[in-house]
Amino acid sequence: MLGGTGFLSRAVAATAIVRGHDVTAVHRGRTGTVPDGVTQVLADRGDPMPPDLAGASFDAVVDVSSTPSHVRRAVATWPDRHxxxxxxxxxxxxxxxxGGPGVGLLREPETDDVGPASSPDAYGRMKVACEQAVLDGVASAAVVRxxxxxxxxxxxxxxxxxxxxMLRTLDGDGADALAPGKPSDPVQVIDVRDLAAWIVTLAERRGAGVLDAVGPVTPIGDVLDAVARGCGAAPRWRWADGGRLAALDVRPWAGDRSLPLWLPRPDYAGMVAHDAGPALAAGLEVRPVEDTSRDVLAWLRSTPDAPVSGLTAAQEAEVLAALR
Structure with a gap:
Protein backbone atom coordinates (compact mmCIF):
# COMPACT_ATOMS: atom_id res chain seq x y z
CA MET A 1 0.00 0.00 0.00
CA LEU A 2 1.57 3.24 -1.15
CA GLY A 3 0.05 5.39 1.57
CA GLY A 4 -1.93 3.70 4.31
CA THR A 5 -2.65 6.59 6.66
CA GLY A 6 -5.19 8.64 4.68
CA PHE A 7 -8.95 8.29 4.37
CA LEU A 8 -9.13 5.69 1.59
CA SER A 9 -5.64 4.19 1.73
CA ARG A 10 -5.99 3.45 5.45
CA ALA A 11 -9.34 1.76 4.81
CA VAL A 12 -7.72 -0.39 2.10
CA ALA A 13 -4.90 -1.43 4.44
CA ALA A 14 -7.34 -2.22 7.25
CA THR A 15 -9.57 -4.29 4.96
CA ALA A 16 -6.61 -6.27 3.63
CA ILE A 17 -5.46 -7.07 7.17
CA VAL A 18 -8.94 -8.29 8.15
CA ARG A 19 -8.88 -10.61 5.12
CA GLY A 20 -5.64 -12.16 6.29
CA HIS A 21 -3.13 -10.49 3.96
CA ASP A 22 0.37 -9.31 4.83
CA VAL A 23 0.31 -5.55 4.25
CA THR A 24 3.21 -3.13 4.00
CA ALA A 25 2.37 0.58 3.96
CA VAL A 26 4.92 3.00 2.52
CA HIS A 27 4.31 6.52 3.81
CA ARG A 28 6.07 9.61 5.12
CA GLY A 29 4.75 9.43 8.68
CA ARG A 30 3.16 12.87 8.54
CA THR A 31 -0.58 12.43 8.20
CA GLY A 32 -1.68 9.70 10.57
CA THR A 33 -1.12 6.12 11.66
CA VAL A 34 -1.49 2.80 9.89
CA PRO A 35 -3.99 0.17 11.10
CA ASP A 36 -2.86 -2.43 13.60
CA GLY A 37 -1.07 -5.33 11.95
CA VAL A 38 0.32 -3.30 9.05
CA THR A 39 4.07 -3.20 8.51
CA GLN A 40 5.09 0.37 7.85
CA VAL A 41 8.07 1.74 6.00
CA LEU A 42 8.77 5.46 6.29
CA ALA A 43 9.92 6.83 2.96
CA ASP A 44 9.51 9.95 0.87
CA ARG A 45 8.31 9.04 -2.61
CA GLY A 46 10.31 11.91 -4.01
CA ASP A 47 13.39 9.80 -3.26
CA PRO A 48 14.37 6.40 -4.71
CA MET A 49 12.59 3.49 -3.06
CA PRO A 50 14.63 1.87 -0.25
CA PRO A 51 16.55 -1.16 -1.60
CA ASP A 52 14.76 -3.62 0.71
CA LEU A 53 11.42 -2.48 -0.71
CA ALA A 54 12.57 -2.66 -4.31
CA GLY A 55 13.51 -6.31 -3.85
CA ALA A 56 10.46 -7.32 -1.82
CA SER A 57 8.13 -10.00 -3.15
CA PHE A 58 4.80 -8.20 -3.05
CA ASP A 59 1.92 -9.75 -4.97
CA ALA A 60 0.10 -6.50 -5.59
CA VAL A 61 0.58 -2.73 -5.32
CA VAL A 62 -2.19 -0.26 -4.47
CA ASP A 63 -1.49 3.41 -5.17
CA VAL A 64 -3.64 6.52 -4.65
CA SER A 65 -1.10 9.18 -5.66
CA SER A 66 -1.80 12.14 -7.93
CA THR A 67 1.89 13.03 -8.34
CA PRO A 68 3.12 11.74 -11.72
CA SER A 69 6.80 11.39 -10.80
CA HIS A 70 5.92 9.36 -7.70
CA VAL A 71 3.81 6.96 -9.71
CA ARG A 72 6.44 6.60 -12.44
CA ARG A 73 9.09 5.83 -9.82
CA ALA A 74 6.91 3.18 -8.18
CA VAL A 75 6.01 1.63 -11.55
CA ALA A 76 9.72 1.36 -12.37
CA THR A 77 10.29 -0.33 -9.00
CA TRP A 78 7.50 -2.93 -9.33
CA PRO A 79 6.68 -3.31 -13.04
CA ASP A 80 5.96 -7.03 -12.76
CA ARG A 81 3.36 -6.80 -9.97
CA HIS A 82 -0.39 -6.49 -10.28
CA GLY A 99 -19.69 8.95 -20.27
CA GLY A 100 -17.26 6.56 -18.59
CA PRO A 101 -14.14 4.61 -19.63
CA GLY A 102 -13.70 4.41 -23.37
CA VAL A 103 -16.51 6.91 -23.91
CA GLY A 104 -15.81 10.07 -21.94
CA LEU A 105 -13.11 12.38 -23.30
CA LEU A 106 -10.11 12.61 -20.96
CA ARG A 107 -8.24 15.76 -19.98
CA GLU A 108 -4.82 16.33 -21.46
CA PRO A 109 -2.25 14.62 -19.22
CA GLU A 110 0.00 16.75 -17.02
CA THR A 111 3.23 14.77 -16.68
CA ASP A 112 4.97 17.34 -14.47
CA ASP A 113 4.40 17.60 -10.73
CA VAL A 114 2.56 20.91 -10.56
CA GLY A 115 2.38 20.95 -6.80
CA PRO A 116 -0.76 20.70 -4.66
CA ALA A 117 -3.82 20.26 -6.81
CA SER A 118 -4.93 23.86 -7.20
CA SER A 119 -8.02 23.03 -9.25
CA PRO A 120 -10.07 20.03 -10.37
CA ASP A 121 -8.54 20.49 -13.83
CA ALA A 122 -4.93 20.27 -12.60
CA TYR A 123 -5.78 17.35 -10.33
CA GLY A 124 -7.54 15.54 -13.16
CA ARG A 125 -4.72 16.10 -15.65
CA MET A 126 -2.11 14.74 -13.23
CA LYS A 127 -4.29 11.71 -12.54
CA VAL A 128 -4.51 11.07 -16.30
CA ALA A 129 -0.71 11.04 -16.46
CA CYS A 130 -0.57 8.69 -13.46
CA GLU A 131 -3.06 6.33 -15.10
CA GLN A 132 -1.01 6.25 -18.28
CA ALA A 133 2.18 5.48 -16.35
CA VAL A 134 0.51 2.51 -14.69
CA LEU A 135 -1.28 1.14 -17.74
CA ASP A 136 1.81 1.46 -19.94
CA GLY A 137 4.35 0.28 -17.39
CA VAL A 138 3.10 -2.70 -15.38
CA ALA A 139 2.25 -6.30 -16.11
CA SER A 140 -1.43 -6.03 -15.19
CA ALA A 141 -3.53 -3.30 -13.64
CA ALA A 142 -6.97 -2.15 -12.60
CA VAL A 143 -7.61 1.59 -12.67
CA VAL A 144 -10.61 2.72 -10.64
CA ARG A 145 -12.09 6.20 -10.93
CA MET A 166 -29.78 16.13 10.85
CA LEU A 167 -28.13 16.29 14.27
CA ARG A 168 -29.40 19.86 14.58
CA THR A 169 -32.91 18.65 13.75
CA LEU A 170 -32.64 15.90 16.36
CA ASP A 171 -31.54 18.52 18.90
CA GLY A 172 -34.70 20.54 18.16
CA ASP A 173 -32.99 23.31 16.20
CA GLY A 174 -34.01 23.47 12.56
CA ALA A 175 -36.92 21.33 11.46
CA ASP A 176 -36.82 23.14 8.10
CA ALA A 177 -33.74 22.01 6.16
CA LEU A 178 -32.47 23.65 2.97
CA ALA A 179 -32.14 21.19 0.08
CA PRO A 180 -30.46 21.91 -3.28
CA GLY A 181 -31.97 21.80 -6.76
CA LYS A 182 -34.80 19.42 -7.52
CA PRO A 183 -35.55 16.17 -5.65
CA SER A 184 -35.19 14.30 -8.95
CA ASP A 185 -31.64 15.55 -9.66
CA PRO A 186 -29.26 12.54 -9.87
CA VAL A 187 -26.37 12.11 -7.48
CA GLN A 188 -24.10 9.24 -6.44
CA VAL A 189 -21.86 8.48 -3.50
CA ILE A 190 -19.67 5.55 -2.49
CA ASP A 191 -18.85 4.56 1.08
CA VAL A 192 -15.10 4.47 1.68
CA ARG A 193 -15.40 1.02 3.26
CA ASP A 194 -17.16 -0.41 0.21
CA LEU A 195 -14.58 1.11 -2.14
CA ALA A 196 -11.72 -0.22 -0.01
CA ALA A 197 -13.21 -3.72 0.04
CA TRP A 198 -13.54 -3.68 -3.74
CA ILE A 199 -9.97 -2.49 -4.22
CA VAL A 200 -8.73 -5.42 -2.13
CA THR A 201 -10.94 -7.75 -4.16
CA LEU A 202 -9.43 -6.43 -7.40
CA ALA A 203 -5.96 -7.06 -5.99
CA GLU A 204 -6.89 -10.60 -4.91
CA ARG A 205 -8.52 -11.51 -8.21
CA ARG A 206 -5.98 -9.70 -10.39
CA GLY A 207 -8.87 -7.74 -11.80
CA ALA A 208 -7.84 -5.61 -14.76
CA GLY A 209 -9.29 -2.76 -16.78
CA VAL A 210 -10.53 0.77 -16.21
CA LEU A 211 -13.74 1.26 -14.23
CA ASP A 212 -15.69 4.11 -12.70
CA ALA A 213 -15.81 3.43 -8.95
CA VAL A 214 -19.23 4.88 -8.18
CA GLY A 215 -22.44 3.98 -6.43
CA PRO A 216 -25.77 3.75 -8.25
CA VAL A 217 -27.21 6.97 -9.66
CA THR A 218 -29.97 8.03 -7.26
CA PRO A 219 -32.31 11.05 -7.07
CA ILE A 220 -30.94 13.46 -4.49
CA GLY A 221 -34.32 13.55 -2.78
CA ASP A 222 -34.02 9.82 -2.12
CA VAL A 223 -30.44 10.24 -0.89
CA LEU A 224 -31.37 12.99 1.57
CA ASP A 225 -34.37 11.01 2.79
CA ALA A 226 -32.04 8.05 3.36
CA VAL A 227 -29.65 10.30 5.29
CA ALA A 228 -32.53 11.46 7.47
CA ARG A 229 -33.71 7.88 8.11
CA GLY A 230 -30.19 6.79 9.01
CA CYS A 231 -30.02 9.58 11.56
CA GLY A 232 -33.54 9.01 12.89
CA ALA A 233 -34.57 12.52 11.83
CA ALA A 234 -37.63 13.84 10.00
CA PRO A 235 -36.79 17.26 8.55
CA ARG A 236 -39.04 19.35 6.34
CA TRP A 237 -36.99 19.74 3.17
CA ARG A 238 -37.12 23.22 1.64
CA TRP A 239 -35.99 22.87 -1.97
CA ALA A 240 -34.37 25.76 -3.84
CA ASP A 241 -33.17 25.69 -7.45
CA GLY A 242 -29.58 26.37 -8.39
CA GLY A 243 -30.21 29.87 -9.72
CA ARG A 244 -31.86 30.96 -6.48
CA LEU A 245 -29.10 29.42 -4.39
CA ALA A 246 -26.42 31.18 -6.44
CA ALA A 247 -28.26 34.49 -6.10
CA LEU A 248 -28.18 34.02 -2.31
CA ASP A 249 -24.43 33.29 -2.40
CA VAL A 250 -24.82 29.60 -1.62
CA ARG A 251 -21.88 27.80 -3.16
CA PRO A 252 -21.78 24.29 -4.64
CA TRP A 253 -20.13 21.05 -3.55
CA ALA A 254 -17.92 21.98 -0.56
CA GLY A 255 -16.26 24.75 1.39
CA ASP A 256 -17.45 27.84 3.19
CA ARG A 257 -21.09 28.77 2.65
CA SER A 258 -21.67 25.73 0.46
CA LEU A 259 -24.47 23.20 0.18
CA PRO A 260 -22.69 19.86 -0.33
CA LEU A 261 -23.84 17.39 -2.99
CA TRP A 262 -25.15 20.31 -5.07
CA LEU A 263 -23.48 20.94 -8.42
CA PRO A 264 -24.64 23.53 -11.00
CA ARG A 265 -26.59 21.95 -13.83
CA PRO A 266 -26.18 21.18 -16.65
CA ASP A 267 -22.47 22.11 -16.50
CA TYR A 268 -21.56 19.51 -13.84
CA ALA A 269 -24.40 17.02 -14.18
CA GLY A 270 -22.14 14.28 -15.53
CA MET A 271 -19.88 14.19 -12.47
CA VAL A 272 -22.58 12.54 -10.37
CA ALA A 273 -24.23 10.38 -13.01
CA HIS A 274 -21.66 7.79 -14.11
CA ASP A 275 -22.76 4.22 -14.80
CA ALA A 276 -22.13 2.00 -11.77
CA GLY A 277 -23.06 -1.17 -13.69
CA PRO A 278 -19.55 -2.24 -14.78
CA ALA A 279 -18.14 -1.81 -11.26
CA LEU A 280 -21.02 -3.73 -9.70
CA ALA A 281 -20.49 -6.51 -12.26
CA ALA A 282 -16.80 -6.55 -11.30
CA GLY A 283 -17.54 -7.20 -7.64
CA LEU A 284 -18.28 -3.81 -6.09
CA GLU A 285 -20.87 -4.09 -3.33
CA VAL A 286 -22.46 -0.96 -1.88
CA ARG A 287 -24.31 -0.48 1.38
CA PRO A 288 -27.48 1.60 1.78
CA VAL A 289 -26.97 5.34 2.23
CA GLU A 290 -28.87 5.21 5.53
CA ASP A 291 -26.21 2.86 6.93
CA THR A 292 -23.44 5.26 5.91
CA SER A 293 -25.40 8.15 7.40
CA ARG A 294 -25.94 6.33 10.69
CA ASP A 295 -22.23 5.55 10.99
CA VAL A 296 -21.17 9.09 10.06
CA LEU A 297 -23.53 10.46 12.73
CA ALA A 298 -21.96 8.13 15.32
CA TRP A 299 -18.51 9.33 14.22
CA LEU A 300 -19.61 12.96 14.55
CA ARG A 301 -20.90 12.36 18.05
CA SER A 302 -17.64 10.73 19.11
CA THR A 303 -15.35 13.18 17.31
CA PRO A 304 -15.97 16.81 18.33
CA ASP A 305 -13.43 18.15 15.83
CA ALA A 306 -14.67 16.10 12.84
CA PRO A 307 -14.48 18.20 9.64
CA VAL A 308 -17.86 19.46 8.43
CA SER A 309 -18.09 21.51 5.25
CA GLY A 310 -20.97 23.72 4.23
CA LEU A 311 -23.40 26.32 5.53
CA THR A 312 -23.39 27.22 9.19
CA ALA A 313 -26.67 27.14 11.07
CA ALA A 314 -26.87 30.93 10.92
CA GLN A 315 -26.17 31.01 7.19
CA GLU A 316 -28.82 28.38 6.48
CA ALA A 317 -31.37 30.31 8.55
CA GLU A 318 -30.55 33.45 6.59
CA VAL A 319 -31.07 31.66 3.25
CA LEU A 320 -34.32 30.03 4.39
CA ALA A 321 -35.63 33.42 5.52
CA ALA A 322 -34.79 34.93 2.14
CA LEU A 323 -36.54 32.07 0.34
CA ARG A 324 -39.69 32.65 2.37
Whole structure:
Protein backbone atom coordinates (compact mmCIF):
# COMPACT_ATOMS: atom_id res chain seq x y z
CA MET A 1 0.00 0.00 0.00
CA LEU A 2 1.57 3.24 -1.15
CA GLY A 3 0.05 5.39 1.57
CA GLY A 4 -1.93 3.70 4.31
CA THR A 5 -2.65 6.59 6.66
CA GLY A 6 -5.19 8.64 4.68
CA PHE A 7 -8.95 8.29 4.37
CA LEU A 8 -9.13 5.69 1.59
CA SER A 9 -5.64 4.19 1.73
CA ARG A 10 -5.99 3.45 5.45
CA ALA A 11 -9.34 1.76 4.81
CA VAL A 12 -7.72 -0.39 2.10
CA ALA A 13 -4.90 -1.43 4.44
CA ALA A 14 -7.34 -2.22 7.25
CA THR A 15 -9.57 -4.29 4.96
CA ALA A 16 -6.61 -6.27 3.63
CA ILE A 17 -5.46 -7.07 7.17
CA VAL A 18 -8.94 -8.29 8.15
CA ARG A 19 -8.88 -10.61 5.12
CA GLY A 20 -5.64 -12.16 6.29
CA HIS A 21 -3.13 -10.49 3.96
CA ASP A 22 0.37 -9.31 4.83
CA VAL A 23 0.31 -5.55 4.25
CA THR A 24 3.21 -3.13 4.00
CA ALA A 25 2.37 0.58 3.96
CA VAL A 26 4.92 3.00 2.52
CA HIS A 27 4.31 6.52 3.81
CA ARG A 28 6.07 9.61 5.12
CA GLY A 29 4.75 9.43 8.68
CA ARG A 30 3.16 12.87 8.54
CA THR A 31 -0.58 12.43 8.20
CA GLY A 32 -1.68 9.70 10.57
CA THR A 33 -1.12 6.12 11.66
CA VAL A 34 -1.49 2.80 9.89
CA PRO A 35 -3.99 0.17 11.10
CA ASP A 36 -2.86 -2.43 13.60
CA GLY A 37 -1.07 -5.33 11.95
CA VAL A 38 0.32 -3.30 9.05
CA THR A 39 4.07 -3.20 8.51
CA GLN A 40 5.09 0.37 7.85
CA VAL A 41 8.07 1.74 6.00
CA LEU A 42 8.77 5.46 6.29
CA ALA A 43 9.92 6.83 2.96
CA ASP A 44 9.51 9.95 0.87
CA ARG A 45 8.31 9.04 -2.61
CA GLY A 46 10.31 11.91 -4.01
CA ASP A 47 13.39 9.80 -3.26
CA PRO A 48 14.37 6.40 -4.71
CA MET A 49 12.59 3.49 -3.06
CA PRO A 50 14.63 1.87 -0.25
CA PRO A 51 16.55 -1.16 -1.60
CA ASP A 52 14.76 -3.62 0.71
CA LEU A 53 11.42 -2.48 -0.71
CA ALA A 54 12.57 -2.66 -4.31
CA GLY A 55 13.51 -6.31 -3.85
CA ALA A 56 10.46 -7.32 -1.82
CA SER A 57 8.13 -10.00 -3.15
CA PHE A 58 4.80 -8.20 -3.05
CA ASP A 59 1.92 -9.75 -4.97
CA ALA A 60 0.10 -6.50 -5.59
CA VAL A 61 0.58 -2.73 -5.32
CA VAL A 62 -2.19 -0.26 -4.47
CA ASP A 63 -1.49 3.41 -5.17
CA VAL A 64 -3.64 6.52 -4.65
CA SER A 65 -1.10 9.18 -5.66
CA SER A 66 -1.80 12.14 -7.93
CA THR A 67 1.89 13.03 -8.34
CA PRO A 68 3.12 11.74 -11.72
CA SER A 69 6.80 11.39 -10.80
CA HIS A 70 5.92 9.36 -7.70
CA VAL A 71 3.81 6.96 -9.71
CA ARG A 72 6.44 6.60 -12.44
CA ARG A 73 9.09 5.83 -9.82
CA ALA A 74 6.91 3.18 -8.18
CA VAL A 75 6.01 1.63 -11.55
CA ALA A 76 9.72 1.36 -12.37
CA THR A 77 10.29 -0.33 -9.00
CA TRP A 78 7.50 -2.93 -9.33
CA PRO A 79 6.68 -3.31 -13.04
CA ASP A 80 5.96 -7.03 -12.76
CA ARG A 81 3.36 -6.80 -9.97
CA HIS A 82 -0.39 -6.49 -10.28
CA UNK A 83 -1.49 -2.92 -9.65
CA UNK A 84 -4.68 -1.28 -8.49
CA UNK A 85 -4.43 2.43 -9.15
CA UNK A 86 -7.01 4.77 -7.63
CA UNK A 87 -7.77 7.64 -9.98
CA UNK A 88 -10.83 9.94 -10.09
CA UNK A 89 -13.78 10.93 -12.27
CA UNK A 90 -11.97 14.29 -12.54
CA UNK A 91 -9.95 12.74 -15.37
CA UNK A 92 -12.93 13.37 -17.67
CA UNK A 93 -12.70 16.60 -19.64
CA UNK A 94 -16.43 17.30 -19.86
CA UNK A 95 -18.06 17.53 -16.44
CA UNK A 96 -21.50 17.60 -18.06
CA UNK A 97 -20.99 14.22 -19.75
CA UNK A 98 -21.52 11.04 -17.69
CA GLY A 99 -19.69 8.95 -20.27
CA GLY A 100 -17.26 6.56 -18.59
CA PRO A 101 -14.14 4.61 -19.63
CA GLY A 102 -13.70 4.41 -23.37
CA VAL A 103 -16.51 6.91 -23.91
CA GLY A 104 -15.81 10.07 -21.94
CA LEU A 105 -13.11 12.38 -23.30
CA LEU A 106 -10.11 12.61 -20.96
CA ARG A 107 -8.24 15.76 -19.98
CA GLU A 108 -4.82 16.33 -21.46
CA PRO A 109 -2.25 14.62 -19.22
CA GLU A 110 0.00 16.75 -17.02
CA THR A 111 3.23 14.77 -16.68
CA ASP A 112 4.97 17.34 -14.47
CA ASP A 113 4.40 17.60 -10.73
CA VAL A 114 2.56 20.91 -10.56
CA GLY A 115 2.38 20.95 -6.80
CA PRO A 116 -0.76 20.70 -4.66
CA ALA A 117 -3.82 20.26 -6.81
CA SER A 118 -4.93 23.86 -7.20
CA SER A 119 -8.02 23.03 -9.25
CA PRO A 120 -10.07 20.03 -10.37
CA ASP A 121 -8.54 20.49 -13.83
CA ALA A 122 -4.93 20.27 -12.60
CA TYR A 123 -5.78 17.35 -10.33
CA GLY A 124 -7.54 15.54 -13.16
CA ARG A 125 -4.72 16.10 -15.65
CA MET A 126 -2.11 14.74 -13.23
CA LYS A 127 -4.29 11.71 -12.54
CA VAL A 128 -4.51 11.07 -16.30
CA ALA A 129 -0.71 11.04 -16.46
CA CYS A 130 -0.57 8.69 -13.46
CA GLU A 131 -3.06 6.33 -15.10
CA GLN A 132 -1.01 6.25 -18.28
CA ALA A 133 2.18 5.48 -16.35
CA VAL A 134 0.51 2.51 -14.69
CA LEU A 135 -1.28 1.14 -17.74
CA ASP A 136 1.81 1.46 -19.94
CA GLY A 137 4.35 0.28 -17.39
CA VAL A 138 3.10 -2.70 -15.38
CA ALA A 139 2.25 -6.30 -16.11
CA SER A 140 -1.43 -6.03 -15.19
CA ALA A 141 -3.53 -3.30 -13.64
CA ALA A 142 -6.97 -2.15 -12.60
CA VAL A 143 -7.61 1.59 -12.67
CA VAL A 144 -10.61 2.72 -10.64
CA ARG A 145 -12.09 6.20 -10.93
CA UNK A 146 -14.11 7.13 -7.82
CA UNK A 147 -16.63 9.92 -7.60
CA UNK A 148 -17.62 11.31 -4.20
CA UNK A 149 -16.20 9.07 -1.45
CA UNK A 150 -18.06 9.31 1.85
CA UNK A 151 -18.13 7.72 5.27
CA UNK A 152 -16.72 8.00 8.80
CA UNK A 153 -13.36 9.77 8.87
CA UNK A 154 -13.95 11.83 5.72
CA UNK A 155 -11.47 14.74 5.86
CA UNK A 156 -13.43 16.85 3.35
CA UNK A 157 -16.60 17.16 5.42
CA UNK A 158 -18.81 17.11 2.32
CA UNK A 159 -21.30 14.31 2.83
CA UNK A 160 -20.72 14.77 6.56
CA UNK A 161 -22.62 18.05 6.33
CA UNK A 162 -25.91 16.20 5.98
CA UNK A 163 -25.74 13.96 9.09
CA UNK A 164 -24.46 17.03 10.97
CA UNK A 165 -27.47 18.95 9.69
CA MET A 166 -29.78 16.13 10.85
CA LEU A 167 -28.13 16.29 14.27
CA ARG A 168 -29.40 19.86 14.58
CA THR A 169 -32.91 18.65 13.75
CA LEU A 170 -32.64 15.90 16.36
CA ASP A 171 -31.54 18.52 18.90
CA GLY A 172 -34.70 20.54 18.16
CA ASP A 173 -32.99 23.31 16.20
CA GLY A 174 -34.01 23.47 12.56
CA ALA A 175 -36.92 21.33 11.46
CA ASP A 176 -36.82 23.14 8.10
CA ALA A 177 -33.74 22.01 6.16
CA LEU A 178 -32.47 23.65 2.97
CA ALA A 179 -32.14 21.19 0.08
CA PRO A 180 -30.46 21.91 -3.28
CA GLY A 181 -31.97 21.80 -6.76
CA LYS A 182 -34.80 19.42 -7.52
CA PRO A 183 -35.55 16.17 -5.65
CA SER A 184 -35.19 14.30 -8.95
CA ASP A 185 -31.64 15.55 -9.66
CA PRO A 186 -29.26 12.54 -9.87
CA VAL A 187 -26.37 12.11 -7.48
CA GLN A 188 -24.10 9.24 -6.44
CA VAL A 189 -21.86 8.48 -3.50
CA ILE A 190 -19.67 5.55 -2.49
CA ASP A 191 -18.85 4.56 1.08
CA VAL A 192 -15.10 4.47 1.68
CA ARG A 193 -15.40 1.02 3.26
CA ASP A 194 -17.16 -0.41 0.21
CA LEU A 195 -14.58 1.11 -2.14
CA ALA A 196 -11.72 -0.22 -0.01
CA ALA A 197 -13.21 -3.72 0.04
CA TRP A 198 -13.54 -3.68 -3.74
CA ILE A 199 -9.97 -2.49 -4.22
CA VAL A 200 -8.73 -5.42 -2.13
CA THR A 201 -10.94 -7.75 -4.16
CA LEU A 202 -9.43 -6.43 -7.40
CA ALA A 203 -5.96 -7.06 -5.99
CA GLU A 204 -6.89 -10.60 -4.91
CA ARG A 205 -8.52 -11.51 -8.21
CA ARG A 206 -5.98 -9.70 -10.39
CA GLY A 207 -8.87 -7.74 -11.80
CA ALA A 208 -7.84 -5.61 -14.76
CA GLY A 209 -9.29 -2.76 -16.78
CA VAL A 210 -10.53 0.77 -16.21
CA LEU A 211 -13.74 1.26 -14.23
CA ASP A 212 -15.69 4.11 -12.70
CA ALA A 213 -15.81 3.43 -8.95
CA VAL A 214 -19.23 4.88 -8.18
CA GLY A 215 -22.44 3.98 -6.43
CA PRO A 216 -25.77 3.75 -8.25
CA VAL A 217 -27.21 6.97 -9.66
CA THR A 218 -29.97 8.03 -7.26
CA PRO A 219 -32.31 11.05 -7.07
CA ILE A 220 -30.94 13.46 -4.49
CA GLY A 221 -34.32 13.55 -2.78
CA ASP A 222 -34.02 9.82 -2.12
CA VAL A 223 -30.44 10.24 -0.89
CA LEU A 224 -31.37 12.99 1.57
CA ASP A 225 -34.37 11.01 2.79
CA ALA A 226 -32.04 8.05 3.36
CA VAL A 227 -29.65 10.30 5.29
CA ALA A 228 -32.53 11.46 7.47
CA ARG A 229 -33.71 7.88 8.11
CA GLY A 230 -30.19 6.79 9.01
CA CYS A 231 -30.02 9.58 11.56
CA GLY A 232 -33.54 9.01 12.89
CA ALA A 233 -34.57 12.52 11.83
CA ALA A 234 -37.63 13.84 10.00
CA PRO A 235 -36.79 17.26 8.55
CA ARG A 236 -39.04 19.35 6.34
CA TRP A 237 -36.99 19.74 3.17
CA ARG A 238 -37.12 23.22 1.64
CA TRP A 239 -35.99 22.87 -1.97
CA ALA A 240 -34.37 25.76 -3.84
CA ASP A 241 -33.17 25.69 -7.45
CA GLY A 242 -29.58 26.37 -8.39
CA GLY A 243 -30.21 29.87 -9.72
CA ARG A 244 -31.86 30.96 -6.48
CA LEU A 245 -29.10 29.42 -4.39
CA ALA A 246 -26.42 31.18 -6.44
CA ALA A 247 -28.26 34.49 -6.10
CA LEU A 248 -28.18 34.02 -2.31
CA ASP A 249 -24.43 33.29 -2.40
CA VAL A 250 -24.82 29.60 -1.62
CA ARG A 251 -21.88 27.80 -3.16
CA PRO A 252 -21.78 24.29 -4.64
CA TRP A 253 -20.13 21.05 -3.55
CA ALA A 254 -17.92 21.98 -0.56
CA GLY A 255 -16.26 24.75 1.39
CA ASP A 256 -17.45 27.84 3.19
CA ARG A 257 -21.09 28.77 2.65
CA SER A 258 -21.67 25.73 0.46
CA LEU A 259 -24.47 23.20 0.18
CA PRO A 260 -22.69 19.86 -0.33
CA LEU A 261 -23.84 17.39 -2.99
CA TRP A 262 -25.15 20.31 -5.07
CA LEU A 263 -23.48 20.94 -8.42
CA PRO A 264 -24.64 23.53 -11.00
CA ARG A 265 -26.59 21.95 -13.83
CA PRO A 266 -26.18 21.18 -16.65
CA ASP A 267 -22.47 22.11 -16.50
CA TYR A 268 -21.56 19.51 -13.84
CA ALA A 269 -24.40 17.02 -14.18
CA GLY A 270 -22.14 14.28 -15.53
CA MET A 271 -19.88 14.19 -12.47
CA VAL A 272 -22.58 12.54 -10.37
CA ALA A 273 -24.23 10.38 -13.01
CA HIS A 274 -21.66 7.79 -14.11
CA ASP A 275 -22.76 4.22 -14.80
CA ALA A 276 -22.13 2.00 -11.77
CA GLY A 277 -23.06 -1.17 -13.69
CA PRO A 278 -19.55 -2.24 -14.78
CA ALA A 279 -18.14 -1.81 -11.26
CA LEU A 280 -21.02 -3.73 -9.70
CA ALA A 281 -20.49 -6.51 -12.26
CA ALA A 282 -16.80 -6.55 -11.30
CA GLY A 283 -17.54 -7.20 -7.64
CA LEU A 284 -18.28 -3.81 -6.09
CA GLU A 285 -20.87 -4.09 -3.33
CA VAL A 286 -22.46 -0.96 -1.88
CA ARG A 287 -24.31 -0.48 1.38
CA PRO A 288 -27.48 1.60 1.78
CA VAL A 289 -26.97 5.34 2.23
CA GLU A 290 -28.87 5.21 5.53
CA ASP A 291 -26.21 2.86 6.93
CA THR A 292 -23.44 5.26 5.91
CA SER A 293 -25.40 8.15 7.40
CA ARG A 294 -25.94 6.33 10.69
CA ASP A 295 -22.23 5.55 10.99
CA VAL A 296 -21.17 9.09 10.06
CA LEU A 297 -23.53 10.46 12.73
CA ALA A 298 -21.96 8.13 15.32
CA TRP A 299 -18.51 9.33 14.22
CA LEU A 300 -19.61 12.96 14.55
CA ARG A 301 -20.90 12.36 18.05
CA SER A 302 -17.64 10.73 19.11
CA THR A 303 -15.35 13.18 17.31
CA PRO A 304 -15.97 16.81 18.33
CA ASP A 305 -13.43 18.15 15.83
CA ALA A 306 -14.67 16.10 12.84
CA PRO A 307 -14.48 18.20 9.64
CA VAL A 308 -17.86 19.46 8.43
CA SER A 309 -18.09 21.51 5.25
CA GLY A 310 -20.97 23.72 4.23
CA LEU A 311 -23.40 26.32 5.53
CA THR A 312 -23.39 27.22 9.19
CA ALA A 313 -26.67 27.14 11.07
CA ALA A 314 -26.87 30.93 10.92
CA GLN A 315 -26.17 31.01 7.19
CA GLU A 316 -28.82 28.38 6.48
CA ALA A 317 -31.37 30.31 8.55
CA GLU A 318 -30.55 33.45 6.59
CA VAL A 319 -31.07 31.66 3.25
CA LEU A 320 -34.32 30.03 4.39
CA ALA A 321 -35.63 33.42 5.52
CA ALA A 322 -34.79 34.93 2.14
CA LEU A 323 -36.54 32.07 0.34
CA ARG A 324 -39.69 32.65 2.37
Missing amino acids: WVFVSTVNVYADDSDP PGLIVGPGDPTGRFTYWPAR
